[in-house]
Amino acid sequence: MLSRVADSLYWMSRYIERAENIARLLDVNLQLLLDFEALDDDKLKEHWEPVIRAAGEEELFYELYDQADSQSVTDFLTFNRENSSSVISCMFAARENARMIRDQISTEMWQCLNHAYLFLKSNNAKKVWDEGPYEFYKQIQDYSHLFQGMTDSTFSHTEGFYFMQVGKYLERADKTSRILDIKYHMLLPSVDDVGGAIDAVQWGAILKSCSGFEAYHSVYVTAVNPLKVSNFLIFNQHFPRSILSCVRHLDANLHQISGCNPGFYSNDVERVSGRLMSDLTYSNISDVFKSGLHEYLSQLQERFVEIGKVMYENYMFHARPDMETEIATQQQQQQQQ
Numbered sequence: 001m002l003s004r005v006a007d008s009l010y011w012m013s014r015y016i017e018r019a020e021n022i023a024r025l026l027d028v029n030l031q032l033l034l035d036f037e038a039l040d041d042d043k044l045k046e047h048w049e050p051v052i053r054a055a056g057e058e059e060l061f062y063e064l065y066d067q068a069d070s071q072s073v074t075d076f077l078t079f080n081r082e083n084s085s086s087v088i089s090c091m092f093a094a095r096e097n098a099r100m101i102r103d104q105i106s107t108e109m110w111q112c113l114n115h116a117y118l119f120l121k122s123n124n125a126k127k128v129w130d131e132g133p134y135e136f137y138k139q140i141q142d143y144s145h146l147f148q149g150m151t152d153s154t155f156s157h158t159e160g161f162y163f164m165q166v167g168k169y170l171e172r173a174d175k176t177s178r179i180l181d182i183k184y185h186m187l188l189p190s191v192d193d194v195g196g197a198i199d200a201v202q203w204g205a206i207l208k209s210c211s212g213f214e215a216y217h218s219v220y221v222t223a224v225n226p227l228k229v230s231n232f233l234i235f236n237q238h239f240p241r242s243i244l245s246c247v248r249h250l251d252a253n254l255h256q257i258s259g260c261n262p263g264f265y266s267n268d269v270e271r272v273s274g275r276l277m278s279d280l281t282y283s284n285i286s287d288v289f290k291s292g293l294h295e296y297l298s299q300l301q302e303r304f305v306e307i308g309k310v311m312y313e314n315y316m317f318h319a320r321p322d323m324e325t326e327i328a329t330q331q332q333q334q335q336q337q
Contacts, residue, residue, distance in 0.1 A: 005104055006163045007316040008097040012113075013151075013167035015094035019087045020144035021175040022077055025051060026087075027137035028209045032201070033070065041067065048073040050185035054178040055085055074133065079126070087140055088120050106154035109147060116143040165253040166311065173246035174304040177297045179209045180233050183226070184294040203229050210241045230293055231285040243300065244280045250307075251277045257315075269310040276303050 029051055048068040052058050057076070060083060065072040078087045095117040098110055119125055119139070129136040148168070155161055183206055203224040207213040210233060219236070220228050236242040251273045252262065260266035265274050288296045 003316045005101050005160065007312075008101045009104070009160050009163045010167040010311070010316070012094045012097035012101075013164040014171040015090040015097065016113075016144050016147055017168045017171040018085065018175065019090035019094070020141050021172070021179070022055065022085065022087050022090070023137040023140035024211065025054070025179060025209045026074055026077055027134060028205050030070065030074070030133050032205045041069065044069040050182045051077070053185055054182045056178070057083055057085055078129070078136075088125075091116050091120055091140070091143070104160065106150065108150040108154045112143065112147045112150050116140075116147075119143075159257055162253045162256040163315075166250055166257070169246045169250040169253065170304060170307060170311075172241060173243050173250065174301060176210055176233055176241050176243050176246065177300045177304070180206060180230065181294060181297045182206065182209075184297075200224050206233075212239055212241060215239050226293075227285060227289070230288065234288065235280070235283075235285060244277075247273070247277045247280055267314050269307060269314045272303070272307050272310050276300075276307070 029047070033047065045068045048070065049058070051073060052061050052068060055077060061068070061073075061076050064080065064082060065076060076083055076086065080086050081089055081092075083089060084093075091113075095113045098105060098113045102110060125136070128139065151161070151164060155164075183202060200223055203226060204213065207216050207224065207229060212233065216224070216229065216232050219232060222228075232239065232242065234243045237244060237248075239245060251270070254270050254273055255262050258266045258270060260270060263274075265271040
C-alpha cells in the first residue's frame with residue numbers, strides 16, 4: 001500500500017473519532033450545568049477550563065476569547081475553524097482525507113462523510129445547535145457510528161482497514177485518558193465535598209463523557225467513586241473505551257499490518273506499542289494512585305504521542321536519500337547490470 005493512502009486512512013479514522021469524543025464531552029458538560037444553581041462567571045470558568053485543558057488547546061483558546069464560559073468554549077470546540085481540533089475542523093479534515101483516496105474506500109463510506117460535511121457546511125447546522133445542542137452533538141456521534149459501521153461492513157478487512165483501526169484506537173485511548181484527567185482540574189466548593197454529592201456527579205459526568213455510565217454500573221453496583229471509576233476507565237478488559245482495551249486492539253491491528261506474530265515485534269511502532277500494553281496489563285489501580293493519577297495519565301499521553309510519531313516514521317514518511325547515497329545506489333545498480 002502507498003504510504004500516502006495509509007496516511008489518509010489513518011488520519012481519516014482519527015479525525016472522526018476525535019470529533020465524536022469532543023461532541024460527547026461538550027454534550028455531557030452542557031447537561032451537567034443544568035444540575036447547578038447560581039452560576040456566576042467564576043464558577044463557569046472553573047467548570048469549562050478543565051474541558052479546554054483536556055483538549056490541549058488552552059493557549060489558543062485565550063488568544064481567541066477573553067473568558068471561558070458556555071458560549072465561548074462550545075463555539076471554540078465546535079465551530080471555530082482556527083481550532084484544528086474543533087468538531088467542524090475534524091469532520092472537514094476527515095472528509096478531505098477521504099476525498100484524496102476516494103477510489104480506495106467504499107461508496108457508502110464516502111457518502112456518509114459527505115453528508116456530514118454538507119450538514120456542517122450548511123446553515124442548518126448552526127440552526128440545529130441553536131435550537132438544542134443535544135440534537136446537534138447527537139447527530140455528530142451518529143455520523144461517527146454510522147461511518148464505523150459502514151467501514152466494518154463495506155470495506156475489505158485488509159491492510160487499509162487495519163491502518164484505520166490503529167488510528168481509531170490510538171485516538172480513543174488518548175481521549176479517554178484526557179477525559180479522565182479532567183477530574184484532576186475540577187474544583188470542589190470545599191474539602192468537605194470530597195466524596196460528597198457534587199464529587200459523585202462530577203465522576204458520573206466523566207463516565208458519561210466516555211459512554212461508560214451503564215457499563216460501569218453493570219460491573220460496580222455501588223455508587224461511583226474515584227478508585228473504581230479510574231480502574232474501570234483504565235484497566236477494564238471488556239469496556240471498548242478503556243485504555244487497556246484500546247491499546248490491546250491497537251497492538252493487534254499493528255501486527256495485522258506487518259504480519260508479525262503477536263508477542264513479538266518487527267518494527268519500532270510494534271515495540272513501543274507492545275511495551276505499553278505489557279505495562280498496562282501488569283499494572284493495577286493501586287500502582288496508579290501511588291504515583292498520582294494525573295501524573296500517570298500525563299505519562300500515558302506522552303506514550304500515545306510517541307506511538308503516533310513512530311507510526312508516522314515507520315509507515316508514512318520516507319526520507320529522500322541525499323545526493324551521495326543516490327549516486328552510490330545508481331553506481332551499484334549499474335555494476336549489477
